[in-house]
Amino acid sequence: MSETVDRERVAAAVRELLLAIGADPDSPELASTPARVAESYTEFFAGMGQDPASYLSDAIPVGADTGELVLVRDLTLRSMCEHHLLPFRGRAHIAYRPGRSVVGLSAIPRVVDALAARPQVQERLGEQIAQTLADGLAPEGVLVLLEARHGCVSDRGVRQADAVTVTVASRGVLADPVQQAAVFALLGQGGSDGAS
Ligand SMILES: Nc1nc2c(ncn2[C@@H]2O[C@H](COP(=O)(O)OP(=O)(O)OP(=O)(O)O)[C@@H](O)[C@H]2O)c(=O)[nH]1
Numbered sequence: 469m470s471e472t473v474d475r476e477r478v479a480a481a482v483r484e485l486l487l488a489i490g491a492d493p494d495s496p497e498l499a500s501t502p503a504r505v506a507e508s509y510t511e512f513f514a515g516m517g518q519d520p521a522s523y524l525s526d527a528i529p530v531g532a533d534t535g536e537l538v539l540v541r542d543l544t545l546r547s548m549c550e551h552h553l554l555p556f557r558g559r560a561h562i563a564y565r566p567g568r569s570v571v572g573l574s575a576i577p578r579v580v581d582a583l584a585a586r587p588q589v590q591e592r593l594g595e596q597i598a599q600t601l602a603d604g605l606a607p608e609g610v611l612v613l614l615e616a617r618h619g620c621v622s623d624r625g626v627r628q629a630d631a632v633t634v635t636v637a638s639r640g641v642l643a644d645p646v647q648q649a650a651v652f653a654l655l656g657q658g659g660s661d662g663a664s
């Protein structure tokens with residue numbers, strides 16, 4: 469993994485930003501802020517230097533032993549909206565019908581994180597997760613359900629503090645509404661209390 473965030477450049481930009489809003493970046497209160505924000509940006513945008521497919525290289529062959537459905541639900545979703553550079557946060561639920569292989573369970577949140585820690589829109593993020601899993605696991609089907617609250621919707625503009633956006637991206641047999649219904653039924657059986 470290579471780090472692509474240039475801390476010095478971010479810090480210089482934040483200093484400019486503080487000046488632009490009429491604040492004094494040299495005041496004791498704000499003197500460390502540009503460096504702190506730069507450090508935060510290395511976390512927020514850590515996915516920029518990552519290849520999400522690399523987390524799927526250790527697929528576990530299972531052949532006829534493969535179960536019918538794998539659902540990894542209630543993953544923490546953290547991303548950054550590309551329009552306003554404000555966070556959107558919630559949950560990701562990933563289902564797939566395996567082909568000849570499955571993948572270690574921890575690989576799935578790593579794929580989600582690598583694609584989420586970039587400037588994103590929710591719909592594209594869901595599609596990219598679905599496509600990465602479809603390419604890397606050759607499953608019979610994939611379904612990615614994301615539910616998130618967007619800072620740009622809750623804290624500015626329309627200021628809808630409770631609005632949750634739900635998106636679905638699917639591939640293969642899980643693009644079929646009847647098969648999707650089985651996943652939605654499982655998701656409806658408790659566990660998640662919605663985006664947080
Ligand atoms: N489809 C989609 N829209 C998003 C997402 N995140 C933010 N948006 C929307 O992107 C739009 C950006 O609209 P613009 O007109 O360019 O910016 P704006 O004037 O700040 O928009 P308002 O939020 O309506 O004030 C807004 O409607 C946002 O709510 C996302 O993940 N998916």
Ligand SMILES: [Zn+2]
Nearest residue numbers: 549551552620
């Ligand atoms: Zn936004």
